[in-house]
Amino acid sequence: MGPASDGEDVDTQEAIMRATYSALCKHGYANLTMQAIADEFDKTKGVIHYHYDTKEALLVAFLEYLLDAFNRNIAVDEDEAPDERLLTLFETLLFGPPERGEFDHWELMIALLEIRTEAPYDEEFRRQLTHNYETVEATLVAIVEDGVERGLFRDVDPELAATLFLTCLNGARIYQVTLRRDDVAQLTSDALETIVRDWLCHPEGPEDR
Amino acid sequence: MGPASDGEDVDTQEAIMRATYSALCKHGYANLTMQAIADEFDKTKGVIHYHYDTKEALLVAFLEYLLDAFNRNIAVDEDEAPDERLLTLFETLLFGPPERGEFDHWELMIALLEIRTEAPYDEEFRRQLTHNYETVEATLVAIVEDGVERGLFRDVDPELAATLFLTCLNGARIYQVTLRRDDVAQLTSDALETIVRDWLCHPEGPEDR
Numbered sequence: 001m002g003p004a005s006d007g008e009d010v011d012t013q014e015a016i017m018r019a020t021y022s023a024l025c026k027h028g029y030a031n032l033t034m035q036a037i038a039d040e041f042d043k044t045k046g047v048i049h050y051h052y053d054t055k056e057a058l059l060v061a062f063l064e065y066l067l068d069a070f071n072r073n074i075a076v077d078e079d080e081a082p083d084e085r086l087l088t089l090f091e092t093l094l095f096g097p098p099e100r101g102e103f104d105h106w107e108l109m110i111a112l113l114e115i116r117t118e119a120p121y122d123e124e125f126r127r128q129l130t131h132n133y134e135t136v137e138a139t140l141v142a143i144v145e146d147g148v149e150r151g152l153f154r155d156v157d158p159e160l161a162a163t164l165f166l167t168c169l170n171g172a173r174i175y176q177v178t179l180r181r182d183d184v185a186q187l188t189s190d191a192l193e194t195i196v197r198d199w200l201c202h203p204e205g206p207e208d209r
Numbered sequence: 210m211g212p213a214s215d216g217e218d219v220d221t222q223e224a225i226m227r228a229t230y231s232a233l234c235k236h237g238y239a240n241l242t243m244q245a246i247a248d249e250f251d252k253t254k255g256v257i258h259y260h261y262d263t264k265e266a267l268l269v270a271f272l273e274y275l276l277d278a279f280n281r282n283i284a285v286d287e288d289e290a291p292d293e294r295l296l297t298l299f300e301t302l303l304f305g306p307p308e309r310g311e312f313d314h315w316e317l318m319i320a321l322l323e324i325r326t327e328a329p330y331d332e333e334f335r336r337q338l339t340h341n342y343e344t345v346e347a348t349l350v351a352i353v354e355d356g357v358e359r360g361l362f363r364d365v366d367p368e369l370a371a372t373l374f375l376t377c378l379n380g381a382r383i384y385q386v387t388l389r390r391d392d393v394a395q396l397t398s399d400a401l402e403t404i405v406r407d408w409l410c411h412p413e414g415p416e417d418r
Contacts, residue, residue, distance in 0.1 A: 028330050030239040110329055117326040119387040120319055121237050130388050156403075163381075163393060164400035168373060171380030178328040179339050184372060191373035194365075199408040 009051075016041060016048055017065045020058065025107050029114035034058075060124045063115050067132050069108065073097040076139060082147030083196055086165070089139070090192050093169045094176075094185045109177045137162050147200070154202050161200060168192060218260075225250060225257055226274045229267065234316050238323035243267075269333045272324050276341045278317065282306040285348060291356030292405055295374070298348070299401050302378045303385075303394045318386045346371050356409070363411050370409060377401060 019040035020032075027036050034055055038045040052058035074092055076085050092098070096105025119125040140162035147153035172188035175181050228250035229241075236245050243264055247254040261267035283301055285294050301307070305314025328334040349371035356362035381397035384390050 028327070030327070113326055116383070116387045117323055118237070118239070120389070126388055130390070133384065133388060133390075160396060160400045160403060163396040164377060164404065167380035167384065167393070167397050167400075168377040169380065170383060171376035171378065172372075174325070174379060174383060175342065175376065178325045179335055179342060180329070181339070181342075184376070187369060187372040188376050191369045191376075194369060195373065195404070195408065199404065 012043070012047065013051055013061075015043070016051060016058070017062055019048075020062045021066075021103070021107075021111060024111050024114060029118065056122075056124075059115070060128070063125055063128050066108065066112055066115070067128060069103055070112065070132070071135065073105075074136065074139070076143070082143050082150065082152055083201060085143050086140075086147075086196055086200075087193060089143070090165070090169060090189060093136075094172060094189055106177070109173050113174060113177055133166070137166055140165055144200075152202060153200050156200065164195075165192065221252070221256065222260055222270070224252070225260060225267070226271055228257075229271045230275075230312070230316075230320060233320050233323060238327065265331075265333075268324070269337070272334055272337050275317065275321055275324070276337060278312050279321065279341070280344065282314075283345065283348070285352070291352050291359065291361055292410060294352050295349075295356075295405055295409075296402060298352070299374070299378060299398060302345075303381060303398055315386070318382050322383060322386055342375070346375055349374055353409075361411060362409050365409065373404075374401065 016037070020037050022040040023036040024032055026040075027033075034045065034048065037058070038048060041048060048058070052061065073096065074089060076089055078085075080088065096108075115125060116129060119129055137159075141158045144153060144156065144158040144161045148155055148158065168188060168191075172185050176185040225246070229246050231249040232245040233241055235249075236242075243254065243257065246267070247257060250257060257267070261270060282305065283298060285298055287294075289297065305317075324334060325338060328338055346368075350367045353362060353365065353367040353370045357364055357367065377397060377400075381394050385394040
């Protein structure tokens with residue numbers, strides 16, 4: 001995250017990230033200029049340029065910053081049973097963490113979508129988003145493997161199940177944010193719970209269905 | 210689509226839409242200017258302004274044009290069995306129509322994502338995308354209802370199943386386009402086929418599982 005060397009630099013960088021976030025929420029990616037970011041920042045534009053040579057360098061650092069916030073939100077409780085761990089993770093990914101984090105979940109989702117949209121044109125964004133995809137995928141795969149090992153889940157392909165969940169959650173968030181359809185997120189939550197209970201969980205016998 | 214009155218106007222509008230599409234694929238939404246569109250058009254910029262007063266009016270017409278192309282791609286064959294109809298529709302939505310349409314599927318997906326990203330800020334885009342969401346949802350609900358009625362599918366909530374499929378397909382397309390992950394689209398296709406065969410299709414008895 002740039003030339004961090006002491007506490008003051010880190011505070012300044014945090015303030016620049018906050019300013020970028022405010023500017024993005026206010027203007028959208030298509031209108032996100034260095035000036036718009038500086039307008040949200042309480043020091044001079046020169047301070048921003050000192051830390052980030054170009055707008056691209058700033059945005060790369062900003063994406064990393066957003067993904068860190070995102071990942072802090074999805075920590076799983078290893079003591080929960082695998083099916084409950086899945087459902088908790090789905091809720092967090094759809095509606096945000098139970099305790100409100102430093103970002104509004106909705107604004108965070110819009111910001112991530114905006115930067116995601118630039119990824120076809122930007123290799124560094126693509127690299128970071130791919131790393132994030134793989135981190136969440138690995139979390140889901142580990143939970144499914146655990147459930148299969150414990151005999152709670154059927155013997156499914158964990159990667160296949162993880163892909164189903166990830167694409168579904170991502171699609172729901174995008175409809176929710178772009179169409180302002182909270183009902184789609186709620187229906188998706190219900191659908192995923194049905195799939196976990198009705199497909200993924202091992203049937204004890206035909207009475208269970 | 211603007212002041213269409215005769216064949217010549219329609220041809221001109223079609224040419225403007227093509228130019229917008231080329232400019233968008235080349236520059237991305239954030240850099241899509243009227244000049245960039247005019248550069249892809251073989252008549253003068255004045256002709257564009259004659260048909261569309263503002264860039265916003267042009268982009269609203271353009272979104273309608275893209276969604277028309279999208280909808281021509283997803284026509285379903287009513288003679289197919291419900292499960293096959295679903296799987297055919299999934300393939301088309303993930304990989305494009307079997308016969309190559311007037312657009313490259315990949316470019317069409319990027320263009321739709323770019324405009325979708327503007328939807329939180331634009332009511333008209335949101336209205337059109339919502340209408341499109343509801344059209345595809347209705348198609349999926351009708352297929353699921355048909356399958357339940359014929360006793361081929363279990364007695365699931367058709368809206369719940371349709372939401373699961375739609376969010377999953379949308380999420381997969383977005384990963385595919387933004388992360389260049391064709392493998393995610395392929396895994397999603399396999400996952401959806403598993404869900405149709407293993408969850409949605411009615412089990413004849415416990416031996417089937």
